[in-house]
Structures are given as structure tokens and as C-alpha cells.
Amino acid sequence: MDLPPGCNLAHDKKNQVCNGLKQSHRAWFDRVTKSIKNFRYTQSNSNHTLFLKRDGGKITALIVYVDNMVVTGNDTREQQKLQKYLSHEFEMKDLGALKYFLRIEVARSKTSIFLSQMKYLMDLLTEIGMLGCKPTDIPIEMNQKLCEDIDRLPTNKEQYQHLVGRLIYLAHTRPDIAYVVSVVSQFMHLPSVSHRNAVDRILRYLKSTPEKGLMFSKHGNHEVVGFTDADWADSITDKHSTSCYFTFIGGNLVTWRSKK
Template identity: 50%
Template sequence: MNLSGDIRQDLWQKANLDWSLHQFDVKNSFLHGELTEEVYMDIPPRYNTTQTRTVCKLRKALYGLKQSPRAWFGRFTVAMKKNGFKECNSNHTLFLKHRKGKDLGGLKYFLGIEVAQSQQGIFLSQNKYVLDLLTDTGMLDCKPADTFIVYNHHLGEYPDQVPTNKERYPRLVGRLIYLSHTRPDIAYAVSVVSQFMHSPSEDHMNAVLWILRYLKSAPGKGLTFSKHGHLNIDGYSNIDWAGNLTNGKSISSYFTFVGGNLVT
């Protein structure tokens, strides 16, 4: 569940129309995509072969293959239509069926995202994901921070910066990027630290650890999609005029509410 604009639109619709979320269990779904074009890959490591210049021709999609999402979704679409679902014309990721079918019940947990449904709406959080992140980094008992980043942090690339672990840093930032799907409050801080993946310093790592301290203060925060009884669209934007210390460009941001719920 990647909380893209399409997914957020689906959620506010479900909240406003009192629809319930359900989940289906499909193991290794990406590996079921059938390729319609010729794709070859190198021989896997430790695979013994006496032939040189040998490659493998793929019949099914693999994780990391750029054709995998399209191949899987194509097969998924065929299966959904075969089982009586109709694809929405305005949103091709939305399938509708008015007859109740067999499933796993109400959606509660999916890919690290916890889902709570009630008559008031839908609440998404990653509380367990945050606690696991704090545990893995040894920050579970750290002192909480009130802000997600130091004010006037002046983070940038400097000749005298002290380098940090180039494997640990992108791994932590990657986990924070996934967390920002349900924690838009850390989106700006994560966008800042993600600019230095190629050459992280101790100052950059300290900024990442500061975000973790902020998460410790409220690990259960998340996104709420409530029923507001209207379909109004409201947009907000801001810009700081040449605030980027690295390249002097302006930093801009925007967000949109549809039906009173955050969509983009």
C-alpha cells in the first residue's frame, strides 16, 4: 500500500461514503506477473555452469524489474474482471463489485501500516513500524524531541565535513521515506536528509537521529480520513525564496484537501 494520490483519494471516498476496507491475501503477488517482452538476466550468483556467456530468459517478473508493476497489474486486472469486478474509468486502480465476496475481513494491518476503521472514519498509523525502527537503531530509550528538525539547521555539503557510515545512512533515510506516507509531519525533514545520500556526514546523521527522537515523542501519530459531509477541494502552498543552501533554489511545498481530508 503506497499512499499515493490515488490511494488517498480512495480513502477519503470510503470515509465519506461509509465504505469499509477489506484485505485479500496474495502471496508473492509481484512474482505472478507474466512478461510480454523478452527480458534476460545474468546467471544468479553461485549457480554452477560450464558454459560461458550464458544468460537466463525470464518468463515471469522479478522484484526490482521495471516491468514488474505493469506485468502484475495487467494480470491482476484480468483476474478482477473475471471475478465480477468493474474497473473505474476515472481511477484505473479502483475496482468495484456490489456483491459481497469471500475475503479476510476488515483491513487492519498491511505492509507496516495499521488501519483502524470506525463510524467516524479511517485512521492510518505506523506505530509498530516506528517502535521497530527505534529498537533497531538503539533509540527506543532516547530523549524525545519536540521538533522534527533543528530550526535554521544549515545542513549542506562542506569541504571539512566528517563522513559517516554510507551504508547505514541511506538505509535509515529509506525507512523514514516509507514512514512519511502516514507521517506528513516529518516529510520536510526527510526531504532534507535525503539530499545527502551520496555523501552523508556526521551532521546529516545527527539530523536523522533527531527525526528519530521526534518520532519517539509520539510514535502513534498518523493520518485520519473522516466523514465531513462535503466534497470541497482546498489547496495550500508555500515557498521560502532561495532557501536551499546547496543550490540556492527556492523550497516550495503544497498540499490538497478533498472532502476535508489530506490527499496530496
């Protein structure tokens, strides 16, 4: 590794450490991947951070995010073996049943699991000074059509991009804002005051519904049901259409998308 510009070991203190290797994250993930594969787990082709192991009718799933891991499945014995193996390979700590992961809260009962981001939302509202804002019932005005307001008053671009980015992450457990977030995301390169007002309205809507999230329950079936819709050349800017879909498995919403 090369020393950063301006660093001279002859004059600097000996106990200094040079950090920030560009390939360190990749090297760490390669190490983890190799170890998990050695334990006969298969890496998913659609999500490389997901590893699966099937044994008859049972399945164990492990997902990795940097140095955090979540293990789930219906094979308790395999989960215990995996935990013992990983504890031997790495320095680990078992945090018990999943309650909070990547700012997503997890609550469970005997028949269901509920995912929400209430704390993440309230922290966001506090951060931008909108905790006391007036709530609204819908995330966007009826029949409102946003466009590129080149001749209108611009707004703080960096702050706009920051807020939309936070809303995109909130949409992981809030499919009710998927459409409107996809709309405001189209103007991140040149946002105007009207676009920022639309973002503020989403936040006011979220203030009125902070407890909403995703519920996964046992309904006794694995039926796949899908819904799709699209407008027709509804964009004022380029006359493109917006399409969307929702997919349910066993009565539980598992995928959704809204895209121009």
C-alpha cells in the same frame, strides 16, 4: 529458462528447484490484471495497481500489491461478487476488515478511519538502538540549513541511506516530517555526521509522537482546500528554493509534498 552458472543437473540432486525468474513478477501481475479486467474493472492510468468499477452512483475499488489485495467502496453486493469471482480464479483467503497492510495499521469507527505506522516506527527505533533515546519537540532545529559537508567527517553511507529510506516510508502517514525528510534525502550520496545528526533528531521527534497518523472523518462536505508555500533560494548548496503543498478534501488531508 537458463540454468545459473555452475549448476550441473548431471551431478546435482534431482529434487532441486531453480528459482528467481526475472519476469515472474511481471507475468503474475499480467495474469491478475487480465482476470480483473475480464470482470469489467477499469485499470487506473495514474496507478496501474488500482482497478475501479462504477455502477450508477456506486464505486468499488481494488488495489493489488504482489499477491495481496484490498477491496473497498460503497457497493457491498459488488464486493461480494468480486470476492466470489477472485476465489474461483485464484487460491485466496479472506482476512476480513482491513487492519494491517504493508506495515500500515488501520483503525476504524462508524465515522472515521485512522492510519498509523506506530509498530513500524517502534521496530525501527528498536533495530537501531534508539528506543530509549531522549525525545524532542520538533523534527529539525529552527533555521537550520544543511549543505554538502564535503570537508567534514563522513558517516556510514549505507546505514544513512537505510534510515532515510525507512523515514521516506514513514512519511506515508506522517506529513509532519515531509519537509525534513525531503531535506535529509538530498545528501544520500555523500552524508556527513551533521546529516546523520539531523536524521537522529527526526527519530527522536518520532519517539515523542509515535501515535500520530492520518485521520479520515465524515465532515458532511467534499470541499477541496489547498495550501502552498515556498522559501526563496534558501539552499546553501545551489541557491534553489523548496516548495510544498497540502490538499484537503472534505476536511481530510489527502495529498502533500515537499520538494527542492
